[in-house]
Amino acid sequence: GITRHYKFDIKLQNxxxxxxxxxxxxxxxxxxxxxxxxxxxxxxxxxxxxxxxxNISIHWHGIRQLRSGWxxxxxxxxxxxxxxxxxxxxxxxxxxxxxxxxxxxxxSWLRSTLYGPIVILPKRGVPYPFAKxxxxxxxxxxxxxxxDPEAIITQALQTGGGPNVSDAYTINxxxxxxxxxxxxxxxxxxxxxxxxxxxxxxxxxLNDELFFSIANHTLTVVDVDAIxxxxxxxxxxxxxxxxxxxxxxxxxxxxxxxxxxxxxxPYVTGQGTFDNSxxxxxxxxxxxxNGMHSSISIKKxxxxxxxxxxxxxxSFATNFVSKLRSLDSAEYPSKVPxxxxxxxxxxxxxxxxxxxxxxxxxxxxxxxxxxxSVNNVSFAMPTTALLQSHFYGQSNGVxxxxxxxxxxxxxxxxxxxxxxxxxxxxxxxxxxxFNTSVELVMQDTSILGAESHPLHLHGFNFFVVGxxxxxxxxxxxxxxxxxxxxxxxxxxxxxxxxxxxxxxxxDNPGVWFMxxxxxxHTSWGLKMAxxxxxxxxxxxxxxxxxxxxxxx
Ligand code: C2O
Numbered sequence: 001g002i003t004r005h006y007k008f009d010i011k012l013q014n015x016x017x018x019x020x021x022x023x024x025x026x027x028x029x030x031x032x033x034x035x036x037x038x039x040x041x042x043x044x045x046x047x048x049x050x051x052x053x054x055n056i057s058i059h060w061h062g063i064r065q066l067r068s069g070w071x072x073x074x075x076x077x078x079x080x081x082x083x084x085x086x087x088x089x090x091x092x093x094x095x096x097x098x099x100x101x102x103x104x105x106x107x108s109w110l111r112s113t114l115y116g117p118i119v120i121l122p123k124r125g126v127p128y129p130f131a132k133x134x135x136x137x138x139x140x141x142x143x144x145x146x147x148d149p150e151a152i153i154t155q156a157l158q159t160g161g162g163p164n165v166s167d168a169y170t171i172n173x174x175x176x177x178x179x180x181x182x183x184x185x186x187x188x189x190x191x192x193x194x195x196x197x198x199x200x201x202x203x204x205x206l207n208d209e210l211f212f213s214i215a216n217h218t219l220t221v222v223d224v225d226a227i228x229x230x231x232x233x234x235x236x237x238x239x240x241x242x243x244x245x246x247x248x249x250x251x252x253x254x255x256x257x258x259x260x261x262x263x264x265x266p267y268v269t270g271q272g273t274f275d276n277s278x279x280x281x282x283x284x285x286x287x288x289x290n291g292m293h294s295s296i297s298i299k300k301x302x303x304x305x306x307x308x309x310x311x312x313x314x315s316f317a318t319n320f321v322s323k324l325r326s327l328d329s330a331e332y333p334s335k336v337p338x339x340x341x342x343x344x345x346x347x348x349x350x351x352x353x354x355x356x357x358x359x360x361x362x363x364x365x366x367x368x369x370x371x372x373s374v375n376n377v378s379f380a381m382p383t384t385a386l387l388q389s390h391f392y393g394q395s396n397g398v399x400x401x402x403x404x405x406x407x408x409x410x411x412x413x414x415x416x417x418x419x420x421x422x423x424x425x426x427x428x429x430x431x432x433x434f435n436t437s438v439e440l441v442m443q444d445t446s447i448l449g450a451e452s453h454p455l456h457l458h459g460f461n462f463f464v465v466g467x468x469x470x471x472x473x474x475x476x477x478x479x480x481x482x483x484x485x486x487x488x489x490x491x492x493x494x495x496x497x498x499x500x501x502x503x504x505x506x507d508n509p510g511v512w513f514m515x516x517x518x519x520x521h522t523s524w525g526l527k528m529a530x531x532x533x534x535x536x537x538x539x540x541x542x543x544x545x546x547x548x549x550x551x552x
Contacts, residue, residue, distance in 0.1 A: 001042035001043060001093065001123075002042055002043070003043040003044075004037075004038050004044050005047075006034070006036060006045070007028075007047045008028065008033075008046060008048045008049070008058065009029075009049050010025060010027060010048065010050045010051055010052055010056050011026060011028075011052060012024070012025060013026040013029045013030075013031060015031050015113075017182070018144065018179055018180055019180065019181040020146045020167075022146070025052055025054060025056075025105075025113055025114055026113060026114070027114060031113060031173050032115055032117075032142065032173045033103070033116030035116055035118075035119060035138060037121070038094055038118070038119070039094075039120070039123055039124060040094055040095075040096070040097060040098045040120055040121070040122055040126075041093070041094065041095070042093070042094055043091070043093045044060075044092055044093070045089055045090070045091050046058075047087055047088075047089045047090075048082060048088055048089075049087040050082045050085065050087065051085075052084065053084055054084075054108075054110060054150070055075070055084075055107055056081060056082045056105060056110070056114075057075040057079060057105065057106050058073050058090065058105055058106065059072060059074055059103065059104055060072070060073060060090065060092065060101065060103050061101055061102050061103060061104060061118075061490070062097070062101035062102070062118075062225055062244070063092060063094065063118070064095060064097065064459065064460065064461065064508065065092055065458075065459055065508070066093075066095050066508055067509060067510070067541075067542065067543060068091065068092040068093070069510030069511060069512070069542065070091075070543070070546055070549060071090040071092040072459065072512075072513075074106040074458065074513045075106055075107035076382050076383070076385055077385060077387065077458075077513045077529060078386070078387040078510070078511060078513075079388075079549060080385050080388075080549075080551055081107055081552075087548070088549065091546065094120055097120055098120050098122045098223075099120055099200075099223040099228070100118065100120070100138065100200035100201070100223070100226060100244040100246055101117075101118040101244060102116065102117050102202045102204060102244060103115065103118055104116075108150055108153065109149040109150055109519055110150070111204070111206070111519070112143060112166075112206055112519075113149075115142065116140070117140055117200060117202055119136070119138065119200060129222075129327060129329065129331070129332065130231060130248065133197055134196055135197050135198070136197070136198040136199075136200060137189060137197060137198070138172075138199075138200040138202065139171060139172060139187070139189075139199050139200065139201050140201075140202040140204050141169060141170065141171060141202065141205050141264055141279070142169070142170040142173060142204045142205055143166035143168070143169055143205045143207070143275075144166060144167055144168040144170050144173075145164075145166045147164065149206070152164050153519075153520075153523055156370075157523060159362060159363045160355060160356075160362030160369025160370055161362070161364055161370065162273065162363075162370060163520055163523075165207070165274055166205075166206065166275050167275070168182070168275075168277060168279065169205060169208070169264060169265065169277065169278070169279035171187040171280075171281040172187045172281075174186055174281070176281055177280055178263075178277070178278050179277065179279075186281060186282055187281035187282070188282045188284055189262070189281060189282070189284065190284050190286050191251045191283060191285055191286065192286055193251050193252055193253060193254055193255050194251060194252070194253045195250075196251075197248070197249045197251065198222075198246060198247070198248055199246070199247050199248075199249055200244065200246055201237075201239055201245045201246070201247065202239075202244045203241050203244075204241070205241050206519040206520070207241070207518045207519055207520050208268065208518075209238060209240040209241065209266060209267040209317075209493065210238070210239055210240075210264045210267065211236050211237070211265060211266075211267055211309055211313075212236065212238075212239060212262070213236040213237075213263060213264075213307070214249065214260060214261075214262040214306060215261050215262070215283075215305055215306040216256075216258075216260055216304050216306075217249050217250075217251070217260060217283065218233050218234070218235060218249070218250070219233070219235070219247040219249060220233050220234075220247055220248040220250075221234060221237065221245060221247050221323075222246050222247065222248055224243065224244065224245050224324060224489055225243060225244055225488070225489035225490050225491065227326060227332075227487075227488045227489065228326070228327040228332050229325060229326055229487060230326070230327055230485070231248075232323050235306070236306070236308060236309060237320060238267055238317050238321065238493075240452075240491060240492075241454050241518060241519075242454055242456045242490070242491035242517035243454070243489070251285070255285050257302070258303070258304050259282055259283065259284050259285070259301050259302075260282070260284075260303070260306075261280045261281070261282060261305045261306060262280065262281045262282070262283055263278050263279065263281075263305065263308060264279050264308075265277065265278040265279070266311060267309070267311065267312070267452075268311050269451055269452055269496035270451035270496075276311055280305075314496065317452075317493070317495075321464075321467070321493065322467075324464075324487035325485045326463075326485050326486060326487055327485075328485040334463070334484065334486070334488070335463075335505075336463040336465065336483055336485075336488075337437040337463070337503045337505050338483060339437055340437050341436045341438070342432070342436055342437070342438050343439050343440075343441075344405050344438065344440045345405070345407070345443065346375050346440060346443070347373075347375055347376065347442075347444075348372075348442050348443070348444060348445065348453050348494055348516065349372065349373070349444055349445030349446065349447050349451075349453070349526075350370065350372050350373075350421075350445070350447055350451070350521070350524070351372060351373050351376065351378070351422065351423035351445075351447060352364055352365055352366075352368035352369060352371055352421045352422055352423070353369050353371040353422060353423060354369070355367055356369065365421070371524050371525050372423075372516065372521045372524035372525050372526035373423040373525055373526060374527070374528045375403070375404045375405075375406065375407045375408060377403065377404065377423065377424055377425075377426050377428055378423040378425050378524070378525030379425075379427065379428075379515075379525050379527040379529075380425045380426055380427045382399060382427050383552060384398060384552045385552065386399055386427075386429070386531075387510060388549075390531055391542060391544070391545065399428065399529075400427065400429070401429055401430070401531070402428050403428040403429050403430045403528055405430070421447050423525065425525070428528065429511070429528065429530065429531050430529075430531070432506045432530060432531065432532050433506075434506065434507070434509060434532060434534060435505065435506060435507055435535065436506040436532075437504075437505050437506075438504055438506055439465075439501065439503050440462075440501070440502050440503075441472050441474075441499055441500070442499060442500050442501075442502070443472050443494070443499040444494050444495065444497060444499065446497050451496055452493045452494060453493070453494045453518065454492065454493050454517040454518065455491065455493075455494055455500075455514065455515070455517070456491040456514065456515060456517045457491075457512065457514045457530075458490075458512045458514065459512035459530075459532075460490070460508060461488045461489060461490055462488070462489070462490070462492070462502040462504035463486040463488050463502060463504065464488075464489065464492050464500060464501075465482055465486045465501050465502065465503055466480060466481040466501040467498065467499065467500040467501065468495075468498055469495065469498035470497070471499075472499040472501070477499075477501070478501075481501060506530070507532075508532055509532050509535065509541070509542045510532060510542060511529055511530070511531050512530045512532065513528075514527065514529065514530065515527030515528070
């Protein structure tokens with residue numbers, strides 16, 4: 001591989017959407033941010049310079065970061081944030097991944113405007129396991145807030161209530177024609193007839209899983225989270241925040257007398273308030289040169305709209321994810337661990353914590369504050385980075401290795417909510433010896449409404465070996481696990497009112513964050529960390545921190 005250099009200048013930029021102009025935190029004045037393009041095996045050196053008053057940290061979502069945890073990016077986990085006027089060079093190499101990933105800010109809610117695609121091409125001379133597409137197009141879904149997202153989450157955390165929802169979903173930063181005064185802010189994909197396009201889809205929305213479809217065009221899924229899958233066709237797909245999906249789209253053989261909308265809108269199973277609006281972009285066939293259609297007649301062509309599943313269509317969602325299988329070919333065999341050294345069972349879901357206001361009630365359930373937890377522990381962010389504390393052997397007063405391996409409050413996850421929904425706070429981690437083979441079952445608690453949780457693990461890909469509804473049954477369910485070709489990825493939806501089982505090999509020493517990729521749930525504490533110890537061999541050792549690593 002080669003070394004590629006990028007420079008990210010973090011600065012303010014005025015952007016207008018929905019007839020509303022505001023100053024956003026941006027990379028190089030671009031929104032969405034710049035695209036990173038590299039090949040498998042390349043080294044990336046990305047210099048991030050902070051010119052704004054916010055603290056900044058950037059995460060390279062899904063990059064394995066083999067022994068390069070200092071470059072992972074979650075603030076207060078692997079590094080202290082980059083302060084105003086400071087810079088930091090993220091230095092990492094892409095190993096064993098090809099497809100689409102993305103980068104985003106990993107501090108507070110700054111990722112609402114600081115995000116962009118990472119395109120990973122195969123090594124030079126190595127073909128895709130499918131016919132070479134005519135063109136490749138990143139499509140990144142986001143959420144636009146007219147208000148300042150930093151103010152929204154600050155207020156929600158102070159009052160204990162739910163934060164205001166966004167004002168629009170976006171495709172490549174654009175809301176599209178179904179929103180007020182946004183017809184000019186529409187993403188247009190111009191295509192030629194009879195060609196195959198590779199769309200690199202990324203869900204960068206803060207708080208919503210999304211359905212996506214293109215009218216009258218079939219999507220062939222070929223890669224998720226930068227790992228090839230067995231190709232399958234679908235009219236609509238589901239993509240949760242954090243996930244990426246590569247699809248092939250074959251255009252019509254002849255110039256059609258129509259244009260086509262591509263739309264995305266949420267899949268929501270909870271009862272809370274949410275934005276149920278729809279973002280649309282346009283798939284437009286380029287005018288053929290034979291003059292049959294002038295550009296004026298294109299505008300008059302009928303517009304076809306896709307039909308998306310109902311907002312709460314769980315059977316569609318379940319059916320879709322069950323089709324995802326790793327390619328498991330001779331070149332790309334599945335590496336699903338066949339044996340398990342350590343089993344974990346985590347409940348993930350919402351809860352409450354006591355109101356912290358003396359003279360007024362909080363806006364969460366029954367006057368409490370909303371909280372969220374893993375095994376009833378709501379993660380308290382440390383004020384120094386866990387990776388540094390770990391590396392220098394200074395865990396005292398920063399974190400404890402006592403993360404519970406089973407829930408503190410057992411109850412029937414599908415029955416009535418428990419009387420006590422209170423969670424406890426703590427900075428607790430799981431410590432694993434090098435190369436531990438882990439099986440983790442994550443069960444949605446369904447407290448305060450069933451909602452699915454896209455859980456994201458840093459530093460690893462995992463294999464989704466099973467999933468189901470109701471309570472996980474350790475005596476029956478493992479018999480049905482797929483240990484042949486389970487999908488390999490970095491973010492998985494724990495189904496609403498159900499469970500998911502994953503396996504991964506802890507072969508990457510360091511401190512690795514795991515959290516719900518619904519930003520509001522992360523803010524409420526649905527997060528924890530794994531520490532993987534060094535191996536005995538020198539090449540398994542954690543490297544010392546780079547000299548420019550930011551200080552707290
Ligand atoms: Cu994409 Cu820890 O996040």
